[in-house]
Amino acid sequence: MTQVRVRFAPSPTGVLHLGGARTALFNWLWARHTGGKFLLRIEDTDRERSTEESARAIADELRWLGLDWDEDPVIQSSRLPEHIAALEKLIQQGRVYKCYCTPQEREAMREQALAEKRTVLYDGRCDGKPDDPTQPFVWRFRMPRSGETVFDDLVMGRVVTPNAEIEDIVIARSDGSPLYNFVVVIDDAFMGITHVIRGKDHLTNTPKQIQIYQALGLSVPQFGHLPLILGLSKRLRSAGIGAYQEQGYLRDAVNNYIARLGWSHGDKEIFSQAELVELFDLANVNRSEGALNLEKMEWINQQHLQACTKERLAELTQPFLAQKGVEARADARLAAACETRRTKCRTLVEMADSVAFYFVADEALTYEEAAAAKHLVPRVRELLAGLGQALSSVPDWSEPALQAAVSGYCDLAGIKLKEIAQPARVAFTGSETGPGLYEMMVVLGKTSTVARLERASRA
RNA sequence: GGCCCCAUCGUCUAGCGGUCUAGGACAUCGGCCUUUCACGCCGACGACACGGGUUCGAGUCCCGUUGGGGUCGCCA
Numbered sequence: 001m002t003q004v005r006v007r008f009a010p011s012p013t014g015v016l017h018l019g020g021a022r023t024a025l026f027n028w029l030w031a032r033h034t035g036g037k038f039l040l041r042i043e044d045t046d047r048e049r050s051t052e053e054s055a056r057a058i059a060d061e062l063r064w065l066g067l068d069w070d071e072d073p074v075i076q077s078s079r080l081p082e083h084i085a086a087l088e089k090l091i092q093q094g095r096v097y098k099c100y101c102t103p104q105e106r107e108a109m110r111e112q113a114l115a116e117k118r119t120v121l122y123d124g125r126c127d128g129k130p131d132d133p134t135q136p137f138v139w140r141f142r143m144p145r146s147g148e149t150v151f152d153d154l155v156m157g158r159v160v161t162p163n164a165e166i167e168d169i170v171i172a173r174s175d176g177s178p179l180y181n182f183v184v185v186i187d188d189a190f191m192g193i194t195h196v197i198r199g200k201d202h203l204t205n206t207p208k209q210i211q212i213y214q215a216l217g218l219s220v221p222q223f224g225h226l227p228l229i230l231g232l233s234k235r236l237r238s239a240g241i242g243a244y245q246e247q248g249y250l251r252d253a254v255n256n257y258i259a260r261l262g263w264s265h266g267d268k269e270i271f272s273q274a275e276l277v278e279l280f281d282l283a284n285v286n287r288s289e290g291a292l293n294l295e296k297m298e299w300i301n302q303q304h305l306q307a308c309t310k311e312r313l314a315e316l317t318q319p320f321l322a323q324k325g326v327e328a329r330a331d332a333r334l335a336a337a338c339e340t341r342r343t344k345c346r347t348l349v350e351m352a353d354s355v356a357f358y359f360v361a362d363e364a365l366t367y368e369e370a371a372a373a374k375h376l377v378p379r380v381r382e383l384l385a386g387l388g389q390a391l392s393s394v395p396d397w398s399e400p401a402l403q404a405a406v407s408g409y410c411d412l413a414g415i416k417l418k419e420i421a422q423p424a425r426v427a428f429t430g431s432e433t434g435p436g437l438y439e440m441m442v443v444l445g446k447t448s449t450v451a452r453l454e455r456a457s458r459a
Numbered sequence: 460g461g462c463c464c465c466a467u468c469g470u471c472u473a474g475c476g477g478u479c480u481a482g483g484a485c486a487u488c489g490g491c492c493u494u495u496c497a498c499g500c501c502g503a504c505g506a507c508a509c510g511g512g513u514u515c516g517a518g519u520c521c522c523g524u525u526g527g528g529g530u531c532g533c534c535a
Contacts, residue, residue, distance in 0.1 A: 010535090011535045013534090013535080043535060044535095045534090045535080046535065048534090049534075049535090050535095099533095103533090106532095110531085113460090113461080113531095114461085115460090116461095117461065118460085119460090119462055119531075120460085120461070120462095121461090121531080136533095138533055153464095156464065156465090157464095159463075159464080160463090161462080162462085165461080165462055165463085165531095167531080170532085170533055172533085173533040174533060175533085177533085179532090179533070179534085179535090180535050181535090184535085199529095200464070200528085200529065201528095201529060201530075201535095202529095202535090203464065204462075204463060204530045204531075205530085205535095225464085227464085227528085230528075231470090257471095260471070260472085260484095261471065261472095262471090262472095264473070266473065266483085267472085267473060267483040267484075268483095268484095269471090269483080269484055286465095286472080287464075287465060288465050288466060288528095289465070289527085289528060290470085290471060290472085291471080292470090292471095293470050293486085295470085295485060295486060296470075296471065296484075296485040296486080297485090298485090299485055299486090300484095300485090302498095306498085341497090343497055343499085344496060344497045344498075345497090406494095416494095418494060420494085421494035422495060425495060425496095431495090431496095432495060433495055433496040433497085434495070434496075435495095435496090436494075436495090437495090438494095
């Protein structure tokens with residue numbers, strides 16, 4: 001069997017949204033799984049809407065997802081000479097004809113078809129008309145009038161379309177510029193694409209394209225049409241992958257989630273990128289469309305967060321801290337800080353929020369009003385002062401030693417741990433929630449621990 | 460409206476004729492753990508859209524109905 005060659009072919013008219021990312025991912029996975037090539041083609045033949053900025057943004061987002069391509073991207077607009085040559089071949093073969101119909105004529109055809117409850121199709125009235133050099137025209141590709149076009153879709157199964165339902169499509173505008181359904185065929189053939197994996201919105205284009213492949217004498221690739229993602233609100237629909245990155249999602253989590261939407265491997269939910277490559281198979285892609293569930297995506301992100309080493313966690317969290325204006329290096333201390341919060345966070349934004357308290361100056365820590373009012377009451381403040389003193393003489397600043405020191409202090413003061421645990425937490429974090437007491441003190445260090453207790457005692 | 464595709468818990472899904480009184484995950488609701496919040500663990504709730512066939516036997520195959528989606532551009 002020849003090597004698999006697949007492509008992702010976005011039009012550079014915006015950012016890479018979730019649906020496009022999933023199409024790219026499935027192509028990439030199929031290439032990596034089979035040892036094939038994953039290629040990129042920028043479909044910028046719509047000059048009105050395409051921008052280089054968008055092409056760059058999409059490339060950046062693909063890179064962030066780890067979906068690397070194997071050859072230089074093909075810029076579709078640069079292939080115009082080849083497209084024109086192919087058109088000329090079809091002209092010579094007599095496979096295309098000039099259509100002089102006006103928009104009004106086409107609209108009238110459409111309305112009549114609707115009124116008669118027929119398929120809206122161009123009726124071929126210009127086929128065979130004599131040339132009229134005074135009128136503008138478009139080139140139409142003549143489809144077979146009978147028979148059917150059949151292909152076995154890798155995802156949808158056998159798709160049969162009666163040829164009478166396939167319209168004679170316009171393949172070149174009146175200015176001579178070629179159109180999508182035509183150039184996509186030429187370029188896929190040129191790039192040696194073996195499997196066209198794309199959104200299901202292209203399903204009805206496929207028989208048209210197959211007819212063009214055949215007319216041009218090109219070998220027809222295999223097709224796989226992915227069900228679309230439902231339930232995307234307008235906001236979600238326009239959100240690019242960059243938005244998920246900013247919200248603190250991990251690249252592997254995003255890939256895991258969108259892969260799992262429409263594809264599965266038994267009951268397995270969490271996949272690393274490597275596992276995805278190993279286990280992905282087009283045969284296990286669902287035919288039915290799925291809806292987005294952000295809560296599950298957060299959960300998956302959390303699972304991936306759990307799987308990170310603490311050093312990696314520190315690296316990932318550091319930029320999010322910087323964005324909050326918290327100065328912290330991705331060093332062992334940040335790693336230790338993240339470790340105390342890892343099970344609590346679903347995103348890196350949450351992680352940054354929840355470890356920030358470690359890195360503010362002791363005197364600059366702000367207390368949540370309700371927490372301070374509830375816990376930093378006069379009697380408790382005395383206890384905190386005493387605890388601070390007791391801890392200042394702990395020689396071995398480790399969790400077991402701290403645990404012993406705290407419970408020793410509780411015995412001495414005749415109180416239960418419960419009575420002082422929450423107040424101490426408020427003293428350390430400014431809030432009622434936070435890491436375990438002893439692990440937190442270890443990361444905070446003796447100086448800050450004592451200073452924060454002392455400060456809380458006089459708050 | 461024509462054509463095409465799809466149809467299992469609220470959501471993502473397992474299921475590829477008998478092992479299904481339908482399994483897992485998210486969410487929800489209980490409980491355990493516990494110095495907080497979580498994590499983890501245990502449990503509850505909850506689905507084969509409907510109607511006909513085929514078959515000894517159907518969530519699994521066929522047909523119809525209903526519902527959802529796509530498409531019908533001198534966009535891609």
